Amino acid sequence: MMKYFIRIFSMLLFCAVSLSCGDDDEFTNGREFVVDGDVLPSFVVETLSGESVSSESLSERPCVLVFFHTGCGDCRRELPVINDLYEEFSSEVNFLCIARQQGADEVGSYWEEAKLSLPVAPQETRTIYNLFAERGIPRVYVCESGGRISARFTERVGKKKLRKAIEGVLNR
16 A cells, blocks of 8 residues: 555655646647747847847857756756856857746846856746747757857757857857
8 A cells, every 4th residue: 555655655756746847738739839940039128137139138148048947857957057157158148038927036046156257138928938838848949159049959069069059159
């Protein structure tokens, strides 16, 4: 009987962890509205530091754009990896993280707790995110100077793949 309860508990725990990054209907990544070769859609956000960043200013150099939510396990795993690459490439590449449906207090607290230095813009809505896709985070776009998307990643990014994509837009 105890084995039965342990099995049920394990299955429920697995389901809860597996769905931690999604909405009720987020079992798939859904439709993508921008793909490799497209130019970033036009948007403007305000970062936690009060800086206004537009897709145009972001695209003045090669850039990495990240959509995330601090309650997402995959995001929590990938953000420190992206932060490491930010520290390595920030002199040549613009980076910006945009929260999906999270306010400044929650995002700022997590940024401080995780000791992240990446520029971040809280967004309490999905307005900007919805220019890119229906669902699925983390979502990472690597763009050439000028904003043309060279590579995109969803959920599991990995340092090696992301570094290769960044080096690709830097023509290394």
